[in-house]
Amino acid sequence: MDILKILSRSTKHVNKSTREKDASSVKLPSAGNSSNPQLYHDAVPNSRGMKRKRDAEQDDENSREPVEEAVNFFATKSSAPKSSSQHSAEQSMKAQEKDSTATPANLLDEEECRQLLRSHRLKVTLLPPSNTTAKKVKKSKKNKTTTKPKTKDEYTQVYPQPLMTFRDLRTTYGISGRMATNLAEQGYKIPTEVQMGSLPLLLKPEFALGTSSEEAEGAGKGKGLDLLAVAPTGSGKTLAFLIPAVNQIMQRRRTEKDKDEHVLQAVVIAPTKELASQIVNEAKKLSLGTGVKVVGMRKGLKIIGALDVEAGAESSSEDDEEEEEELSKKPVQGVAKADILVTTPGLLLSALSSDVPEKHHPLPTVQTLVLDEADVLLDPLFRDQTLGIWEACTNPDLRVTLWSATMGSNIEALASSTIYSRRTKLGIEEGSRIVRLVVGLKDSAIPNITHRLTYAATEPGKLIALRQLLHPTAKSADGTLSLRPPFLVFTQTIPRAVALHAELLYDIPAEAGGSSRIAVLHSDLSDSARSQVMTRFRNGEIWVLITTDILSRGVDFRGINGVVNYDVPNSGAAYIHRVGRTGRAGRDGGVAVTLYTKEDIPYMKNIANIIAASEKQAGKPASEASMQKWLLDALPKPSKEEKKKLKMYGVEARRGGLGAGKEGKEAKGGKGRMQISTKSGYERKLENNRKGAIQGSRRRKQEFEREDRIEQPAAEDTEWGGIDE
Numbered sequence: 001m002d003i004l005k006i007l008s009r010s011t012k013h014v015n016k017s018t019r020e021k022d023a024s025s026v027k028l029p030s031a032g033n034s035s036n037p038q039l040y041h042d043a044v045p046n047s048r049g050m051k052r053k054r055d056a057e058q059d060d061e062n063s064r065e066p067v068e069e070a071v072n073f074f075a076t077k078s079s080a081p082k083s084s085s086q087h088s089a090e091q092s093m094k095a096q097e098k099d100s101t102a103t104p105a106n107l108l109d110e111e112e113c114r115q116l117l118r119s120h121r122l123k124v125t126l127l128p129p130s131n132t133t134a135k136k137v138k139k140s141k142k143n144k145t146t147t148k149p150k151t152k153d154e155y156t157q158v159y160p161q162p163l164m165t166f167r168d169l170r171t172t173y174g175i176s177g178r179m180a181t182n183l184a185e186q187g188y189k190i191p192t193e194v195q196m197g198s199l200p201l202l203l204k205p206e207f208a209l210g211t212s213s214e215e216a217e218g219a220g221k222g223k224g225l226d227l228l229a230v231a232p233t234g235s236g237k238t239l240a241f242l243i244p245a246v247n248q249i250m251q252r253r254r255t256e257k258d259k260d261e262h263v264l265q266a267v268v269i270a271p272t273k274e275l276a277s278q279i280v281n282e283a284k285k286l287s288l289g290t291g292v293k294v295v296g297m298r299k300g301l302k303i304i305g306a307l308d309v310e311a312g313a314e315s316s317s318e319d320d321e322e323e324e325e326e327l328s329k330k331p332v333q334g335v336a337k338a339d340i341l342v343t344t345p346g347l348l349l350s351a352l353s354s355d356v357p358e359k360h361h362p363l364p365t366v367q368t369l370v371l372d373e374a375d376v377l378l379d380p381l382f383r384d385q386t387l388g389i390w391e392a393c394t395n396p397d398l399r400v401t402l403w404s405a406t407m408g409s410n411i412e413a414l415a416s417s418t419i420y421s422r423r424t425k426l427g428i429e430e431g432s433r434i435v436r437l438v439v440g441l442k443d444s445a446i447p448n449i450t451h452r453l454t455y456a457a458t459e460p461g462k463l464i465a466l467r468q469l470l471h472p473t474a475k476s477a478d479g480t481l482s483l484r485p486p487f488l489v490f491t492q493t494i495p496r497a498v499a500l501h502a503e504l505l506y507d508i509p510a511e512a513g514g515s516s517r518i519a520v521l522h523s524d525l526s527d528s529a530r531s532q533v534m535t536r537f538r539n540g541e542i543w544v545l546i547t548t549d550i551l552s553r554g555v556d557f558r559g560i561n562g563v564v565n566y567d568v569p570n571s572g573a574a575y576i577h578r579v580g581r582t583g584r585a586g587r588d589g590g591v592a593v594t595l596y597t598k599e600d601i602p603y604m605k606n607i608a609n610i611i612a613a614s615e616k617q618a619g620k621p622a623s624e625a626s627m628q629k630w631l632l633d634a635l636p637k638p639s640k641e642e643k644k645k646l647k648m649y650g651v652e653a654r655r656g657g658l659g660a661g662k663e664g665k666e667a668k669g670g671k672g673r674m675q676i677s678t679k680s681g682y683e684r685k686l687e688n689n690r691k692g693a694i695q696g697s698r699r700r701k702q703e704f705e706r707e708d709r710i711e712q713p714a715a716e717d718t719e720w721g722g723i724d725e
């Protein structure tokens with residue numbers, strides 16, 4: 001099944017010709033248009049006739065931007081005419097291929113930057129320089145009210161130099177030749193919007209902000225900047241934070257005597273092991289041959305570079321050696337001598353815990369702290385752990401970058417108050433500026449996904465609907481709907497994921513791989529089982545992966561065709577992240593199906609609004625919108641309390657296994673497997689084998705009849721017909 005190989009995100013370098021050959025053989029829809037990973041190319045006229053326009057329905061702060069009348073903010077990349085930026089990116093790419101003599105890019109004037117950033121829907125603002133934010137947040141805690149840090153109007157918009165091509169990283173921003181080669185070998189040519197906006201700022205802030213307003217001072221004068229970046233799912237945020245991290249380490253090495261010593265300089269935190277291990281792979285590919293060492297945190301790993309909290313003395317290299325020697329006698333523990341450490345918050349914090357209660361070993365050498373999926377990391381579930389690590393980073397030159405496709409104003413407020421209060425604690429008088437970068441419509445799904453809401457009267461009805469997606473040849477209530485594998489199915493709880501897996505286990509006939517094609521992944525599985533499932537899914541051995549929100553964030557399966565929300569997500573943000581597992585890096589054709597019953601109706605408004613906004617972004621005419629206005633208007637608006645409850649506990653009827661009501665309640669909190677079928681698993685297996693045999697015999701007959709006319713492919717190359725459209 002070579003079509004499924006594109007799921008892989010391996011650590012191997014891919015030879016260009018092989019990659020092109022693979023890509024051309026790929027027929028999957030979401031592997032379609034990926035020649036340009038950018039999402040937006042709004043046309044920007046040359047005339048300077050500015051006019052303020054406010055879109056009443058776009059109640060996001062992006063709508064406050066002055067926009068030029070001719071800019072079509074809802075144009076899709078396919079329908080929008082090629083903008084100057086797109087032309088220049090393509091031209092630069094061609095020039096890069098032809099001409100290897102590198103000259104630095106010219107500094108664009110502010111108006112040019114403004115136009116380019118606008119055409120890619122990039123908005124960059126400086127957060128207020130004072131510590132007003134911190135004060136307000138503290139006050140709000142006391143009064144138990146939520147206060148926004150400052151009004152949006154008080155943020156200052158700036159227009160940094162955009163990155164037009166990856167070649168400029170070498171010629172203008174000074175990354176090493178080896179890293180530039182690694183990027184080229186991975187096939188990266190045109191930067192995505194978030195890379196376009198953030199890389200100049202993080203690599204050379206003084207250059208990037210050189211032509212910008214006076215407000216940019218400070219950030220541009222050697223104090224650097226901290227960054228909050230909000231950019232769509234699958235838009236390349238990983239590279240955007242890894243390139244500056246690796247570059248900073250290489251710069252230090254160039255100037256230091258002991259070039260080969262590994263000093264922990266960057267920590268990347270991600271909420272799940274799966275995401276952390278994916279980031280490790282990406283970082284390794286990027287730093288291949290640079291001498292930069294990337295380590296993924298594991299249980300029992302001791303961090304070299306952490307100070308002893310009681311002794312308060314910095315570990316000398318002698319101490320390190322003794323420590324290492326000591327630890328080498330204990331096989332359970334390892335020692336992380338790394339330049340970059342990638343970790344989940346709990347793992348690192350427990351490695352830093354000391355005998356002094358509430359005190360952690362500090363990490364004084366860390367100068368870059370990256371929070372990937374920052375809104376989750378600063379959400380109550382992980383907040384204390386993340387802030388604990390942040391506090392342990394005591395280096396006065398620490399720069400923090402926060403990344404996500406969704407970031408509420410409460411998270412922004414918490415991030416900036418933490419930056420300011422940390423400064424006060426460390427006695428840093430004047431620090432870096434906090435920059436916020438937003439790509440596209442904030443908190444919206446990417447515009448190239450097709451969304452479907454499918455109503456089922458009852459819980460078993462959802463199972464029928466899911467089977468119809470699996471077997472679209474069967475008579476379907478929605479005949480237009482079909483989903484090609486591979487796809488992900490999200491449930492609300494672990495018991496429901498387990499039960500659904502058991503229910504569907506024998507749905508794929510043995511001749512197509514049978515039960516091995518369907519798998520389940522959740523946090524109750526062992527680490528090795530989880531990573532095995534991930535590998536099999538990436539290799540295309542698994543076609544349908546049933547999971548919980550554990551895979552909703554950050555995980556990148558390149559060729560995934562669809563996402564099924566078997567259970568509605570617990571929040572609008574959860575919807576955006578779940579469906580964002582498809583249609584990545586600008587690929588078209590991803591489908592997101594959400595099944596719902598009457599129990600879910602009170603919570604559908606949020607999702608419906610996101611779908612409507614995303615379709616509007618994609619330029620879909622109202623007549624073709626999957627969210628018809630009458631449905632949007634008819635859905636009840638959940639109260640704040642209901643939203644909070646939903647986020648914390650999910651839909652009540654689904655807190656247990658597949659059965660609702662009493663059955664569900666019994667399974668609440670339990671890990672038991674529940675089934676809604678009246679037949680035993682064995683009976684269902686026999687029945688499915690029988691069905692598979694009948695289907696197989698029918699197909700063999702058809703194939704036999706066709707044999708005279710066409711050349712028959714080898715048996716192992718044929719796909720199981722049940723899943724095809």
Ligand SMILES: Nc1ncnc2c1ncn2[C@@H]1O[C@H](COP(=O)(O)OP(=O)(O)OP(=O)(O)O)[C@@H](O)[C@H]1O
Binds near residue numbers: 188189190235556558
């Ligand atoms: N400039 C680029 N050109 C082509 N592909 C790219 C580019 N940058 C990143 N990609 C690819 O895009 C995919 C998504 O990237 P990444 O996982 O970093 O997205 P993300 O923004 O972190 O998404 P999420 O919000 O879901 O975590 C990856 O397969 C990556 O290799």
